[in-house]
Amino acid sequence: MESTLQEFNARIVAASAAKTPLQLRGGGSKDWYGQAARGEVLDTRSHRGIVDYEPTELVITARCGTPLAEIDAALAAHRQVLAFEPPRFDGNATVGGMVAAGLSGPGRQFCGAVRDFVLGVDLMDGQGQILHFGGQVMKNVAGYDVSRLLTGSLGTLGLLLQVSLKVLPQAFSSSTRVYEVSQEAALHLLNDWGGQPLPISASAWVNGVLTIRLSGAQAAVDAAEKQLGGSELSNGDDFWRDLREQTHAFFAEPEPALWRVSLPSVAAPLDLPGVQLIEWGGAQRWYRGSASAVSIRAAAQAAGGHASLHRGGDKSVGVFQPLAPAIAKIHHRLKASFDPAGIFNPGRMYPDF
Amino acid sequence: MNAPVAPLFTVARQREVVAALKAAVPAHCVLFDEEDTRPYECDGLAAYRQLPMVVVLPENEAQVIAILKTCYALQVQIVPRGAGTGLSGGAMPIADGVVVSTAKLSKIVHLDKYARTAVVQPGVRNLAISEAAAPYGLYYAPDPSSQIACTIGGNVAENSGGVHCLKYGLTVHNVLRVRMVTIEGDVVELGNAGLDAPGLDLLAVFIGSEGMLGVVTEVTVKLIPKPQQARVIMASFDDVVKGGNAVANVIAAGIIPAGLEMMDKTSSRMVEPFVKAGYDVDAEAILLCESDGTEAEVEEEIGRMREVLNASGATAIAVSQSEAERLRFWSGRKNAFPAAGRISPDYYCMDGTIPRKKLAEVLLGIARMESKYGLRCANVFHAGDGNLHPLIMFDANLADEFHRAEAFGAEILELCVEVGGTITGEHGVGIEKINSMCVQFSPQEREAFFQVKRAFDTAFLLNPDKAIPTLHRCAEYGKMHVQRGQINFPDLPRF
Numbered sequence: 082m083e084s085t086l087q088e089f090n091a092r093i094v095a096a097s098a099a100k101t102p103l104q105l106r107g108g109g110s111k112d113w114y115g116q117a118a119r120g121e122v123l124d125t126r127s128h129r130g131i132v133d134y135e136p137t138e139l140v141i142t143a144r145c146g147t148p149l150a151e152i153d154a155a156l157a158a159h160r161q162v163l164a165f166e167p168p169r170f171d172g173n174a175t176v177g178g179m180v181a182a183g184l185s186g187p188g189r190q191f192c193g194a195v196r197d198f199v200l201g202v203d204l205m206d207g208q209g210q211i212l213h214f215g216g217q218v219m220k221n222v223a224g225y226d227v228s229r230l231l232t233g234s235l236g237t238l239g240l241l242l243q244v245s246l247k248v249l250p251q252a253f254s255s256s257t258r259v260y261e262v263s264q265e266a267a268l269h270l271l272n273d274w275g276g277q278p279l280p281i282s283a284s285a286w287v288n289g290v291l292t293i294r295l296s297g298a299q300a301a302v303d304a305a306e307k308q309l310g311g312s313e314l315s316n317g318d319d320f321w322r323d324l325r326e327q328t329h330a331f332f333a334e335p336e337p338a339l340w341r342v343s344l345p346s347v348a349a350p351l352d353l354p355g356v357q358l359i360e361w362g363g364a365q366r367w368y369r370g371s372a373s374a375v376s377i378r379a380a381a382q383a384a385g386g387h388a389s390l391h392r393g394g395d396k397s398v399g400v401f402q403p404l405a406p407a408i409a410k411i412h413h414r415l416k417a418s419f420d421p422a423g424i425f426n427p428g429r430m431y432p433d434f
Numbered sequence: 435m436n437a438p439v440a441p442l443f444t445v446a447r448q449r450e451v452v453a454a455l456k457a458a459v460p461a462h463c464v465l466f467d468e469e470d471t472r473p474y475e476c477d478g479l480a481a482y483r484q485l486p487m488v489v490v491l492p493e494n495e496a497q498v499i500a501i502l503k504t505c506y507a508l509q510v511q512i513v514p515r516g517a518g519t520g521l522s523g524g525a526m527p528i529a530d531g532v533v534v535s536t537a538k539l540s541k542i543v544h545l546d547k548y549a550r551t552a553v554v555q556p557g558v559r560n561l562a563i564s565e566a567a568a569p570y571g572l573y574y575a576p577d578p579s580s581q582i583a584c585t586i587g588g589n590v591a592e593n594s595g596g597v598h599c600l601k602y603g604l605t606v607h608n609v610l611r612v613r614m615v616t617i618e619g620d621v622v623e624l625g626n627a628g629l630d631a632p633g634l635d636l637l638a639v640f641i642g643s644e645g646m647l648g649v650v651t652e653v654t655v656k657l658i659p660k661p662q663q664a665r666v667i668m669a670s671f672d673d674v675v676k677g678g679n680a681v682a683n684v685i686a687a688g689i690i691p692a693g694l695e696m697m698d699k700t701s702s703r704m705v706e707p708f709v710k711a712g713y714d715v716d717a718e719a720i721l722l723c724e725s726d727g728t729e730a731e732v733e734e735e736i737g738r739m740r741e742v743l744n745a746s747g748a749t750a751i752a753v754s755q756s757e758a759e760r761l762r763f764w765s766g767r768k769n770a771f772p773a774a775g776r777i778s779p780d781y782y783c784m785d786g787t788i789p790r791k792k793l794a795e796v797l798l799g800i801a802r803m804e805s806k807y808g809l810r811c812a813n814v815f816h817a818g819d820g821n822l823h824p825l826i827m828f829d830a831n832l833a834d835e836f837h838r839a840e841a842f843g844a845e846i847l848e849l850c851v852e853v854g855g856t857i858t859g860e861h862g863v864g865i866e867k868i869n870s871m872c873v874q875f876s877p878q879e880r881e882a883f884f885q886v887k888r889a890f891d892t893a894f895l896l897n898p899d900k901a902i903p904t905l906h907r908c909a910e911y912g913k914m915h916v917q918r919g920q921i922n923f924p925d926l927p928r929f
Binding site for chain 1: 546547548549550551570571572592593595599600603604606607616620621622623624626627628629630631632633634635636638639641642643659660661662682683685686688689690727728730731733734735787788789790791816819820821854855856857858859860861862863867871874875876878879880882883885886887888889890892901902
C-alpha cells in the first residue's frame with residue numbers, strides 16, 4: 082500500500098509543480114457526471130480494500146479504490162447496509178467516487194444523504210500531504226467538518242484516500258405499495274404522510290403511479306399498510322433497484338437530457354413541458370423535456386431550489402446552478418488552499434473552479 | 435490553566451469602538467460599563483473568564499451586518515454568543531474584543547407544518563422550537579441536555595447532539611439552511627429549503643465551526659413527527675465490560691435504539707440519593723435502552739432488546755410501564771451533572787468519543803488516573819455512539835486540585851485519541867480543549883483548518899484563538915501528535 086501512496090504522492094507533486102491537470106478517477110462509472118473531465122487520469126483502483134469493519138460499531142473504513150460491490154458484500158454478511166443507497170451504475174463504482182460524487186439513492190428521503198454518513202476521510206492535498214479529518218466515531222466535533230465538505234466536491238479539492246462511513250442494520254421488514262394518483266395528489270399525500278410517524282423509507286411518482294416503501298419493525302410495517310391502503314407491488318426490490326441505478330424506463334432514452342431539480346418537498350409541480358419523475362417525498366424531481374436550461378433553472382430557483390444537468394445534453398449551459406457571488410468567493414479560496422496549483426479535476430464542477 | 439492573561443484595552447480604543455458601534459446600531463444595543471458586561475465574562479465553562487471590552491446585542495440582520503462591517507473596519511475581534519451554555523469556553527470573550535450576543539434575535543420567523551420546517555432566528559431556544567411544533571405533532575430532534583436554555587445559533591456553532599442522536603442525528607443532520615453574515619458584511623445562504631444546494635457543502639463545514647466562520651442570522655430546521663410512544667429498559671450488569679458487550683449485542687441484533695446510555699457505579703451511587711430514580715446501586719453498570727415508535731412497534735422492539743440484554747448477562751431488567759416511569763428512569767442519567775455538583779464543590783466534565791469496543795480499556799485507564807491524580811471520577815456514557823463523559827470531581831478552592839483536574843482531563847482525552855477516538859464528541863474544542871487538538875491533529879491538518887477559516891474569515895477576526903491551536907501554542911504545550919492505529923503509512927513522509 083505504501084508504494085501506491087508514494088506513487089500518488091509523486092504524481093501529485095509533479096503535476097502541481099508543472100501545473101498540469103489530473104483527472105481523479107475510480108471505476109469511471111460516473112464519467113458522464115459533471116462538466117467534462119480533463120487531465121491525465123489518476124486511477125485510484127490500485128488503492129483498494131476494506132481497512133476496518135466492525136459491525137457492532139456501525140462503521141466501515143475502506144480505501145478509495147474499493148468497489149462498492151465489495152462493501153455491499155461485506156455489509157450484507159452482517160445484515161447491514163449503506164442506508165443512503167448510492168447508485169452502483171455499471172457496477173464499477175468505487176467508494177471514493179461515491180463520496181466524491183455525493184449521489185444518494187431512494188433511501189435519502191428518510192435516512193439522509195452520503196454526507197450524513199461520512200465520518201472521516203484521509204485526503205491527499207495538492208502538495209501531496211496526507212491529511213486526516215474526522216474519524217471512525219459517530220460523534221466528533223474536533224476541528225471543522227472537512228470530511229463532509231469533501232463529500233460531493235467532485236474531487237476538486239484533493240484525492241480521497243480512505244473514508245469511514247456509518248452503516249445501519251437492514252430493516253427487519255419492508256413492503257412496497259402503489260397508488261394511482263396525479264402528480265399533484267402524490268405531492269400532497271407525500272407531504273401529508275411526512276408529518277405523521279409512518280415508516281416510509283422511499284417514494285417515487287411517475288406516470289400517474291405513486292410507489293412507496295415501508296421499512297422497519299414488522300408491526301410498524303403492518304400497521305402502516307393497514308392505514309395507508311394501496312395495493313402491494315410484489316417485485317418491490319426490483320423497482321427500487323431500477324430507480325437507484327436509473328435503469329427504470331423513465332431514464333432509458335438518452336434524449337432529451339436528464340435534469341435533476343432539487344426543491345422543497347412542498348413545491349407545486351414544475352410547470353415545464355415534458356415528463357417528470359419525483360423522488361424523496363417531493364424533494365427530488367427528475368425532468369426531461371424541451372424547456373431551455375434558463376427556464377428550468379428559473380423555475381427551480383423560483384420554487385426555492387436549484388437544477389443540474391444530470392446526464393446528457395449540452396454541458397456548455399453549465400451543469401450546476403451558478404453560485405451567488407459571496408458563495409463563489411468562498412469556493413475559490415477553499416480551492417486555492419487545498420489545491421494551490423489547480424490540478425485536481427479542474428472545471429469538473431464549475432468551469433472556473 | 436489555558437486562560438490567557440488579560441491584555442487590557444485602552445480607554446481610547448474602547449471609546450472609538452463604542453462610538454463606531456453606536457453609529458451602526460441603536461445606543462441601547464451597545465454595552466460597555468463593567469456592570470453591564472460582567473454577565474458575559476464566561477459561558478458554561480466558568481473556570482475561564484474574561485471581561486470583554488464591549489458587548490453588542492443586535493436586533494435584526496441589518497444591524498448584524500453593520501456591526502461586522504464596523505468591527506472589520508476597526509480590526510476588532512469578535513466573539514459570537516448564544517445563550518452562553520457551552521461547556522468548552524467557545525464564547526469566552528476577548529479582552530479587547532466585542533461580544534456579539536444573539537439574545538435579541540429570538541423570533542420564530544415561520545413554522546410550516548406541511549413542509550415540516552421552521553425558520554428561526556439564532557437566539558431561539560432549542561426547546562422553544564419543539565414547543566412551537568408540538569401542536570402539529572412535530573418536534574426538532576437534537577436535544578442537548580441544556581435544551582431548555584441553549585439556542586439554535588449556539589447549536590449550529592457546536593453541532594450539538596443529545597441523548598437521541600444515534601437514531602436521529604446531530605445538528606448537521608437536522609438543519610437545512612443557515613443564513614449568516616461574513617466578517618466582510620456579505621450575507622450568505624448555505625443550504626436551502628430543499629435537501630441540497632449547488633457547489634461544495636459549505637453548510638456542513640459551517641455547522642460545528644464554533645462561531646469562527648460567520649455570524650448566524652437565520653436557521654431553517656427540519657421538524658419530524660413525534661413518535662407515538664417511547665419506553666425504556668433499565669438493565670443492571672455486574673461488570674462494565676458485560677454492559678459494554680450488551681450494547682454491542684443490541685446493535686449486532688439489528689436494533690438502533692432511540693437512546694442507549696450507560697452509567698458506572700460511581701455515577702448511579704452519585705445520582706440515586708439525589709433523584710431516587712430507583713437505580714440498582716450495587717450494579718457495576720446500568721444501561722438505559724429506549725425504543726420509540728407506534729405502540730406495536732415499541733412492543734416488538736422492547737421484546738427484542740430484552741432478549742438480547744438477558745442473553746448478555748443482565749442481572750436485573752425493568753421496563754418502564756408508564757410515561758412517568760420512563761421519565762423517572764431517565765431522571766438519574768439527565769441529572770448526573772447536577773448530582774456531581776451536589777457531592778463535590780466542583781466538577782470537570784470531559785467529552786471524548788471512543789470506538790465502543792475500547793470502553794473497558796478506557797475505563798480501566800481512567801481508574802488508574804483516579805489514583806494517579808488523587809481525584810474521583812464518575813463516568814456517564816452515550817453508549818450507542820461512543821461518547822464518554824467522565825466527570826472529574828475536585829475543589830477549585832484548592833489551587834492544586836484544579837491543576838490536577840485539568841491534567842487528569844487532558845490525559846483522558848489523550849487516551850481517547852490513542853484508542854482511535856476524538857477529544858470532543860459534542861461539547862466543542864473552544865478554549866478548553868485547544869491544547870488537546872495538538873495531540874489529535876498534525877501541524878499540516880491544523881494549517882488546513884486555518885485555511886478553511888481564512889476562506890470565510892479573511893481578516894481572522896471571528897472568535898480567533900479558539901478551537902484550532904497555532905504551531906506556537908502546540909510547541910509550548912509540548913505534546914506530540916498521536917498517530918491513530920489505522921493510518922500508519924510509515925514509509926511516507928508526513929512532512
